[in-house]
Amino acid sequence: MSTSEPYLIPLQAVTFEEEIKKSHFITYLAHTASIDAAKQFITEIKSVHATANHHCWGFVAGRPTNSMLWGFSDDGEPSGTAGKPILAQLTGSGVGELTAVVVRYFGGIHLGTGGLVKAYGGGVQRALTLLTTQQKIITSELYLCCDYNQISLVEALLEEYNATQLQADYGQQVNMHLALDSRIVTEFSTKLINRSGGRIVATATPES
Template sequence: MNVQPYFIPAAPVQSEEEIKKSHFITYLAHTPGIEAAKTFVEQIKAQHSDARHNCWAFVAGRPQDSMLWGFSDDGEPSGTAGKPILAQLSGCGVGELTAVVTRYYGGIRLGTGGLVKAYGGGVQQALKLLQTIEKKITTKLRLTLDYGLVALAQSVMSQFEAVEVQSQYNESVQLVVELEFLNVDAFTQSLINKSGAKILVTRMDNE
């Protein structure tokens, strides 16, 4: 499992240009997963059902994970639209990103090279407008402790930016916390050291 953070889109982007009377509209959006990517493509297709082509590509997970890539020329000559769009996305280092380029045909053929340039260039322009945020890979831990140690646990949680997502107060206290994967070992060690090993930490990866 790769636990390094990566960048994802912070907000959708749209850009437009006209090339030889053809109108190109490029849409970029955050799509966490293949289903979300396909849903976004269908939304744009429905929005522009009168367009000649709605070509697309997506990088639906971590930027380097080519198992989660996809593309379509949507009726343009093979290799002139989907691949140039994907080349821009896979080269930009941003994950969970889908691009749809809508083309309203203007009556003048662009030729193979012209199409590659138009579709790839449209995405390149849109990427310049894209704001990104860092996606941290998180995991959940269960803490089991006595009531008297809750304040101590909360202090360590705030130090490591761990968020309480569930709590049960019975004979003992059980807290489920979520924190960045890279901090798990240091967080666990800190709790054990400060509580004299009285706080039990259980990983929840397998639950």
Template structure:
């Protein structure tokens, strides 16, 4: 369900390990969309431009929205880096996240199985220390009402977690509130009932 909240990173995470003289550095960051995911990848590539490989994967939206997934082996054998990275991210239940794993090769071949384990394992370890917060899916409503109904509205808003964004106090009151999508129907119904249908509620944006 697109109105359900989901976890996103609240701070970057990093994990480094050495495997058979190859150094693997895993970076995790919050990237709310594909553009920011790609920008983060480029940032790490620039930072480690002397590394042989900067492999990556991202989940640039809701955790289950595979239309916003991406990955790259960046020169490693096909399927040994990008897919294991993405698999860890997709299985974490965290959205809006990008992982870049930088490899400084030590000259000892790890084999395909070793690479899969190294790239996937680095992301797995970084995820263990990742701090997350819950992202609630919100929308905005326009409320139009006479001043006499303000007391009703002000008592109902905290019950449903509605936040005032802006208000125009002229002959009547026009107020824009932000509210979690899951609460819209109940909030609207309650406002209409309590005001005898004298408060007009309009959705300003649809998901």
């Protein structure tokens, strides 16, 4: 998939609780746009549940297919029984920028390897059914310079392509800083050149 393609991200946080053989499991899902944000969320949940026996987690801190931004931890549970099942559910969901933390208060009954995998993975799976998402549009930034008598031409194109004007400097000429959907940058740039008779060119960096 192209890096300019949109992907789903969480719209709001989700919590799911269940008791399995006297152990209390609480699954938290939250939108985390970076690895730092994911780690901060994990730390926050750990502080809220400081007396819990385990705080197992997994995160997808960017585009869901970018494995360089994945992470997980068993946090003291047997290797492979918590973090990997959590991450497997996240990556299978197709949702990006998502962190799951599963808190466990041990109830005295051991669940065994299979039981733990089912508990941690199952908790995240159920929490994901409660999750609402929105599409994240990948944008690119462009810069252009035009004369004052060309502003209406540029503004018409901005509206046509749903571009956002981030900044405009009005001097001898008008310098604009724009953002628009990365998938249509080439089309927008081409149309800008054609409509202005080659007098306006959008660039990826501001003119010096």
